[in-house]
Amino acid sequence: MYPAPFDYVAPTSLEEAVEELAQRGDDARVLAGGQSLIPMMKLRLAVPAALVDINRVPGLDSIQEANGHLAIGALVRNNDIVDSDIVERTNHTVAAAAPWISDPIVRNRGTLCGSVAHCDPEGDWNSVMLAVGAEVVARSATGERVIPIADFIADFFTNTLQPGEMVTEVRIPKYTGRAGGTYIKLERKVGDYATAAVATHLQLEDDGRIAQAGIAMTSVAPINRKATEAEQMLVGQTPSAELFGEAAQAAANAADPETNVRGPAEYKRDLIRVYTRRGLAKALEIAQGS
């Protein structure tokens, strides 16, 4: 496991980091947790000319509540999210997904922002971000912009960052009122990518009807996919097993899985149906209890 030669810089401020990125352009990759990047480099599947290591940049490693959202910095490790009381209190979908991110060793180093930026359709976080409606904060030498997650994910392993931009923060809306959500994942073993997984999020009206619904799926399409039709079927309705069953079927119809070592496409599609139904039931149970 010997990577090809590369340059390495370790800036100590955000200004310096974006300046390095501005100068090096597409040849440089940002190193935060490195849990996808480093193995790819060791296998020589990724051969970046330079790494800009942001681990010494101050101010990126905190989870904060601000303006109705949770701000998760680019150096917040997945295990910080697992351990976070704020997350547990404010977003059940995120809290439920965090322990399912790979294995404890990867969670010690890997970051949410890195995973979001990586846009691996088998990654868990972007499904969660789609279900809860997160935003991505991108910074470059010339300024900062805020990108809705659905606009951030461009394609298979492709985001909409411009050359010279880096993700500094992900913003996750905090629950208000009666809300709940979860993440259900089938993995063959700890650390495996999902065979299939579903993130669900429900926000209820005072009268018990569904105000907002978020459903997104992992490993069943070229990108993490939002089950938009299923979401729309739920909004404004009174929750019931039948309704959830119909929405689950709509989500399954929206999946476009591949047959591979994790199983045939038909199986994964059916898993989406079962997990959406179970996920909505769990989200409702939490919302009704909150």
Added chain:
Amino acid sequence: MTTTEQPALRTSEQICGMGHNRRRIEDDRFIQGAGNYLDDVKLPNMLHMAILRSPVAHARIVSIDTSEAQALDGVVAVVTGELMAQHNLAWMPTLSGDTQAVLATDKVRYQGQEVAAVIATDPYIARDALSLIFVDYDDLPAVVNPQQGLAGDAPLIRDEKEEQTDNVAYRWETGDAHATERAFAEAATVVELDTFYPRSHPCPLEPCGAVADVNPATGKATIYLTSQAPHAHRTLFALVAGLPEQNIRIISPDLGGGFGNKVPIYPGYVVATAASLLIGKPVKWIESRSENLISTGFARDYYMKGALALDAEGHITAMRAELLSDQGAFFADAQPTRFRAGLFHICTGSYDFPAAHVKATGVFTNKAPGGVAYRCSFRVTEASYLIERLVENAANQIGVDPAEFRRRNFIKAHQFPYRSATGFLYDSGDYHGAMDKALEMVDYEHWRAEQAKGPREDGKLIGIGLASFTEVVGAGNSREYDIAGLKMIDSAELRVHPTGKAILKLGVKSQGQGHETTFAQIVAEELGIPASDVIVMEGDTDNTPYGLGTYASRSTPVAGAATAVISRQLRDKAAKLAAHLLEASEDDLEWEPGKFSVKGAPDRSVTIQDIAFAAYTNFPEGMQAGLEGVHYYDPPNMTYPFGTYVVVVAVDPETGVWEVLKMVAVDDCGVRINPMVVEGQITGGLTEGFAMSNMQWITFDGDGNCIGSNFTDYLVPTAWETPRFDLGQTVTPSPHHPIGAKGVGESATVGSPAAFVNAVLDALKPYGVRNIDMPVLPHRVWEAVQGAPAPA
């Protein structure tokens, strides 16, 4: 001679002989990161080697251009098959009498095959240079399974072999075909099962490697090697490379697991040694994980058609098995020479019936060579899996509880020694006792009652699976068992120093089994020297006696026996020395561990330490000085460990996910030298058995590309997904082994996969599912349920 308890301790905690849960002494250095593994070996002026491997499964090599790689700064040499051929080393013999390419000259025959090697001043440069070697391949169609290999239009993989006209590696059969046929003709019920034991990989934590150091001044080749069989490897190096054997020293340092993966000789070893010889400097080669997974000895890949004949009372009367083995591109199994399908013919298992017939065909394919590895006892894993699946199906087919069906058909305790239908002489056993204990521990009746209630509230189905395996381990005897002509004996050399401390040198080689701890306990038991005063040395061929190595659970049956015998021989000499020191007749002496005393006068005694000192300072006239000796042990028979495993699962029919609610493993491996180490071995083996049944396999696409070349695709379970195991024991000593012990290292991988699979299938009985091949991944359960009628 059945007992159900471990014999009482005969030694004090301080002496720590057999039966004590002595803590593994080797772990001190391992857990401190102070082990000495292959990659820790660093020699002055050492160069680094990297191997270029074929990206395709089957292709003719048109040309290899190494000029750019040669020109890279830091590259010392680029080795191709052409260069190896100049030294007559482009091909090498395998352990099964075939030949294998060291570096490909004519064709590549599997993805990952060795094509060229770069030797450079550092490992990064060596790998950089690989991308500067340009090979022109002319692709050929790939054969990716044995059925394809046997088809009339299959490409001939081994076209370099003059006598080879098809892809058949061997045909082999054993047993009585006629008697078996007759029994099937007369059977009241015939139970059939077609099943596939998929390709898996032993995947030791440490991959394979070598540091070859050929001294240009003396000609001495010191080769550090990840070797489970260093002595056999020395001899084979002498035969292959033509080096004089006295000039070859194999040192097998600490091994990070082996599981049979480190028994074969790999091309990398040969190329590194040749490179060191040619360049005159030490050369290190160590694989990456992916290289290990795609090119080294895999396991199984076995298609089995099995059948049982039953009479009207539900007794088995015969078994037949037809096997199709995917050998990969070369027949390179490490197994006893005369048995082409390993010891598969132990497939009659724990059951008493008169007739069996086994027919095996080995086929060349465009996949990495191997098949016999991964804690398998020479294909006993496949055999045990087949019979235990068949027995379960037989019970279901005639509507008898699987435990009762086994009870009805087990060999009975009074029948031992028992001659099996395929000729094995089972040494000892009490199969009813082990199963009764397992059923009691698991609370079988309770789980059957739970199951009878139907699906649980969460929709999950309960299933209970059994496996009552019998293994055959501890090869040889020398009459029947050899590898590449080398008889399967093993040895122990014991040297007791004047101060009463000792060194025990063995021809076997621990890869994690704990030899340093347990073999010292045998000496402690027999001589009364505290185990902590006995150091155990293995793996250095210049400094240990000859042996065939550690695999197939043979260390305790063979080297353990040698240790006991040499200890007893030294005790006999110690008795003479004691008589001399006590001025008494040898007949008047009494032995207790560590001490001789005069009968009736217990105050007149000498310790083994006093005796050891006298052996060098005060020995009687006419006696040779010293308290040392070596013994070569040729086992009179194999040993036959056995046990019953019971698994309870809950299956979610909607997702196919299954979880283990309870797992009980009752093992009988005879007398346990160190119960804690035995339990560690069983726990590891059960984990691997669970892995095979639940998640592990290596597959190939239609072009022969390996799917399973890294830990994303090849799954190794962690503590998280591994269920809890409740271990139990019965103790039925081996009557022919000096200390009554049997091998145990592989029992759990051999026995457990069938128990897990039987449990899942038992849960799916309402759906009428009779077979799901391993690994029983959720999607396979789901597919089986989808295809089935809804349960009543």
